[in-house]
Amino acid sequence: MTAHRRRRPLSHRRRAGLRGGRALLAALAGAFLLVGVFAATGVAGDPFSGGSRGARPAPAIGTPWSARPDQRPPAADTSGSGAADTGAVPSAPGGGGGAADGDGAGQRPPGALPFDLPAPAALRSGKKLVFAHYFTPYPLSLDNASADGDYYTRNYLTPAGEKGKHARYGGLLRDRPLPTAPKSGDWEAANLREEVRTAVAAGIDGFTLDLLSLSGPNWERANRLMEAARSVDPGFKVMLMPDMTSLRTDDPAVLADALAALGRAPAAHRLADGRLVVSPFKAEQQSAAWWTGVLDRLKSKHGIRTAFVPLFLDAGAHSAQFAPISYGFSEWGSRSYVGQDGAAGDIRRAHDLGKIWMQPVSVQDARPNQGIYDEAGNTATLRSTWTHAIDDGADWVQLTTWNDYSEGSQFAPSLHNGHTYLDISSYYLARFKTGAWPEIVRDTLYLTSRTQFAAADPTGSQSLVMSLRKGSAAPRDAVEVLSFLTAPATVRTATGPAKDAYEAPAGVHAHLLALRPGTSSARVVRDGDSQTAVELPYRVDGTVEVQDLQYYGVTSGRTP
Numbered sequence: 112m113t114a115h116r117r118r119r120p121l122s123h124r125r126r127a128g129l130r131g132g133r134a135l136l137a138a139l140a141g142a143f144l145l146v147g148v149f150a151a152t153g154v155a156g157d158p159f160s161g162g163s164r165g166a167r168p169a170p171a172i173g174t175p176w177s178a179r180p181d182q183r184p185p186a187a188d189t190s191g192s193g194a195a196d197t198g199a200v201p202s203a204p205g206g207g208g209g210a211a212d213g214d215g216a217g218q219r220p221p222g223a224l225p226f227d228l229p230a231p232a233a234l235r236s237g238k239k240l241v242f243a244h245y246f247t248p249y250p251l252s253l254d255n256a257s258a259d260g261d262y263y264t265r266n267y268l269t270p271a272g273e274k275g276k277h278a279r280y281g282g283l284l285r286d287r288p289l290p291t292a293p294k295s296g297d298w299e300a301a302n303l304r305e306e307v308r309t310a311v312a313a314g315i316d317g318f319t320l321d322l323l324s325l326s327g328p329n330w331e332r333a334n335r336l337m338e339a340a341r342s343v344d345p346g347f348k349v350m351l352m353p354d355m356t357s358l359r360t361d362d363p364a365v366l367a368d369a370l371a372a373l374g375r376a377p378a379a380h381r382l383a384d385g386r387l388v389v390s391p392f393k394a395e396q397q398s399a400a401w402w403t404g405v406l407d408r409l410k411s412k413h414g415i416r417t418a419f420v421p422l423f424l425d426a427g428a429h430s431a432q433f434a435p436i437s438y439g440f441s442e443w444g445s446r447s448y449v450g451q452d453g454a455a456g457d458i459r460r461a462h463d464l465g466k467i468w469m470q471p472v473s474v475q476d477a478r479p480n481q482g483i484y485d486e487a488g489n490t491a492t493l494r495s496t497w498t499h500a501i502d503d504g505a506d507w508v509q510l511t512t513w514n515d516y517s518e519g520s521q522f523a524p525s526l527h528n529g530h531t532y533l534d535i536s537s538y539y540l541a542r543f544k545t546g547a548w549p550e551i552v553r554d555t556l557y558l559t560s561r562t563q564f565a566a567a568d569p570t571g572s573q574s575l576v577m578s579l580r581k582g583s584a585a586p587r588d589a590v591e592v593l594s595f596l597t598a599p600a601t602v603r604t605a606t607g608p609a610k611d612a613y614e615a616p617a618g619v620h621a622h623l624l625a626l627r628p629g630t631s632s633a634r635v636v637r638d639g640d641s642q643t644a645v646e647l648p649y650r651v652d653g654t655v656e657v658q659d660l661q662y663y664g665v666t667s668g669r670t671p
Contacts (some may be wrong), residue, residue, distance in 0.1 A: 217308025223530070223668045225595035226549035228537055234314050235346060239506065239544045242350055242469075243310055243513035243522060245318035245336065247329040250514075251291045251302040258290030267516075270572065270657065280479040281573040281657035284516045289524040299332070303339035307347055309524060310513070313533050314540045317348035317380055319390060319509055323357040325369045333373065340378035348380035350388050352422070355396035363404035370405070371413035382438075386418040390441065390469070394421030395429045403436055420469060422509075426457055434464045443511060444471030446520065447583040448491035454499035462504070470505035472496040472539075474532045477519040477577060477660045484519075484577045484660045486584040489559040489591035490621065493532060497539035508543060510536065519661040527649070529671065531557055531664030535593070538619075551595050551618065554635050554643040556602075559664040560590040560626055563655045571656035588626035590647075592633045595619055600637040607631070607651065628653045643667050 219228075228234075253262040266272035267284040277283045294301050310318065320336060323329045340347045351370055360366055373379060374387045381387050387409070394402065402419065409415040418438035423429050426442040433440070440461045445451060454470060461468035473496050475487035487493075500508050514523045524530045535557060541549045565586035569576065579586060590606050594615045602622065603612045607629030613622055615635075624631075628651050634644035645667035665671070 217305045217312060219312040220669065222553060223666075224534055224537060225551045225553050225555035225668065226538060226541070227552060228314055228541060228549070229545065231311055231314065231344070231346065234541070234544050235316065237544055239508075240316045241314065241508045241510070241540050241543065242317050242319045243315050243510040244321060244352070244515070245306075245349075245513045246321050246515040246517075247323060247332040247336075249288065249516050250299070250332065251288045251306060252293075252298070255293050255298045257293060258287075261290075263287040277480065278572060280482065280575040281569065281571065281659075283480065285477070285479065285519060285659045285661050286516055286521065286525045286527045288514065288516075289526060289529070300335055300339060303332075303336050304343050306514075306523065307336075307339050307343040309533075311344050311347055313537050314544070315347075315510070317350060317378075318513060319350045319352045320373075321392065322351065322353045322369075322373075325358065325360065325365070334376075337373060337376035337378045341376065345377065347378065349376075349378045350380040350390055350420075353389070353391045355391055355393045361397075363401055364408050367405045367408035367412070371409055371415055374409075374413075374415055382418050386416045386438070388418045388420055388438075390420040390422055392422050392443075393424050394433065395423055395425065399433050399436055402433070406436060420467070422469070427453075427460070430460060430464065430466075434466065437466055439467030439469060439506065441469035441507075441509060442471060444473060444496065445582070446473050446476035446485040446487065446492060447580070448488045448495040449584040450485075450582060451495050451499050454496075454505075455503040458503045458505055467506035468504075469507040469509050470496070470500040470503070471511045472500055472508050472536070473511045473520060474522060475519055475662055476580075478517065479577060479658065480517075480575070482575045482577050483580050484583075485580050486565075486586050487662060488584055488587060489589060489623070489662055490532075490535060490557065490593055490664075491584075491591075493535060494539075494621070497536065497543070501539065501543050505543075508540075527661070528664040529666060530669055531559065531666050534666055534668060538595070551597055553595075553668070554597055554600070555595045556633050556635065556643055556645040556667040557593040557595075557664060558590065558631060558633055558645050558647045558666075559593070559662045560631055560647060560651065561588070561660060561662055562649045562651050563659060564588050564626065564651075564653070565660060567653075567655050567658065569655055569658045573657055576658050577660055590624040590626055590631045592622045592624070593619070594622070594633075594635070596635065598637065600635045600642070602633055603636055604633045605631065612636075626651060 258264060263284070268282055268287060270278040270282045272282055291302060291305065318336065320333055322333060337349055340349050351373055353366060353370065358366065370389060379387060406417050406419060409417055419436055420439040420441060421433050421437055422441040422443065424443060426440055430440050442457060458468045458470065474493050475485065477484035510522045512518065512520045512522070514521050522533050522536060524533060538549060565588055592602060592604060594602060596615055596617050598617050600615055601612055602615045604624055606624050607627030609627055611624065615622065630647060630650050632644065632646035635642040645665055647663060647665050648671065649663050
């Protein structure tokens with residue numbers, strides 16, 4: 112998904128195929144962390160559709176793939192699956208509550224972050240809002256089976272999955288949601304509540320809900336998510352984002368009626384004056400006049416006033432045309448750290464027109480079934496996009512994405528990244544929302560790298576390999592140590608057989624090391640004593656069966 116104009120590379124849009132490669136799924140540790148090396152990670156899109164998109168040429172930047180993942184995978188036999196859906200729900204600002212789920216799943220353990228994140232009520236006291244883009248095809252579980260043999264493992268993370276239809280690009284996905292134990296009862300609702308709690312614990316205000324269809328499994332999951340948000344935390348809101356690259360209607364009345372149905376839910380995001388926020392993805396797919404028809408019907412037939420926040424693939428080309436009907440604007444954004452220079456101009460243009468701006472913040476983008484990826488530079492893209500949102504004066508932020516594993520762009524806790532990107536993001540989120548950088552009170556290390564070299568040629572049967580997107584940073588083979596330190600210290604590192612050390616300052620500091628075969632680790636040494644240590648539990652291989660160009664991450668703040 113993405114958009115851009117002249118001076119910077121056009122952005123992207125998701126929906127691509129999976130790839131799964133080098134999978135060594137080992138045991139499920141606890142009932143929630145899969146220990147195993149799955150060098151297959153994911154780019155998907157259209158996971159449930161009948162045909163493979165891998166045979167198509169990759170779309171140009173800014174040209175999304177259409178996706179209609181509307182078919183439901185076969186349900187697993189969950190009889191006697193144990194693990195009842197019970198447990199405490201964290202207290203919600205403004206009341207909150209609802210059904211209990213899971214062993215405290217979704218809650219953040221003490222000391223997980225290098226700083227103390229303000230309570231949700233404090234983070235919601237201002238006008239700055241942070242949403243995460245929710246992609247309905249990839250919930251925590253698709254079949255309520257154990258992760259060592261569930262639908263993700265059997266069909267998305269291996270080239271042989273779904274009868275080999277993803278074999279050309281090595282499997283549909285390279286990563287998956289952090290495994291969750293099978294549940295009794297309404298497990299789908301319980302898992303959605305768990306995702307809401309995880310987002311709340313990270314300081315996120317709500318989800319932008321990608322509406323891929325107006326019926327079928329994705330529509331049903333959208334409705335379930337609205338209820339999950341209401342039951343967990345009435346302060347957590349869901350912004351409606353009809354996906355114009357996927358919806359199959361040219362009738363404004365049909366879309367308006369569907370939006371009205373969802374918009375009546377208590378969790379639907381509304382402004383303080385009661386206006387329902389509608390933020391279509393690739394709004395320029397239809398004219399401003401067409402959208403006026405949607406908004407007029409919402410008001411005349413359903414009595415719903417709206418705040419229209421179109422998300423463009425090219426905001427520069429369309430914002431003036433849409434200004435008369437819009438409350439604000441957004442764009443999908445570049446997924447490489449060198450593609451962020453236009454952010455200040457976007458925000459300034461929106462503000463000059465009297466509109467708010469929702470800034471995209473991203474981690475990375477790698478799409479095996481489209482044969483394309485961006486060079487994210489370890490956490491450089493994440494830090495750069497957040498810095499622009501803060502320094503350039505964005506009003507809202509959209510994390511792109513919460514869980515689109517087909518793009519490899521997920522912030523949500525995943526098998527190969529744990530909570531790494533979500534935890535780092537919370538630091539910048541606190542600054543964005545409060546205006547002050549949080550005090551670092553615990554030494555914390557974040558280690559990121561790929562598990563293969565960018566130029567590695569897969570030895571398996573994969574025939575479509577990813578190439579760098581035009582306008583992206585050049586490929587790099589590096590391990591990054593991102594340190595949050597309370598005071599200066601020596602950081603000792605190991606990358607494969609190579610040992611090294613460097614002096615790191617207090618505060619936040621990124622240090623790059625050459626990528627080498629083997630495992631990587633880092634530890635903080637102060638006054639001769641080891642204080643904090645982290646090891647990336649995935650080996651870097653010189654020879655690989657399946658191409659996997661996503662970055663893997665680990666944090667010292669959480670126990671694997």
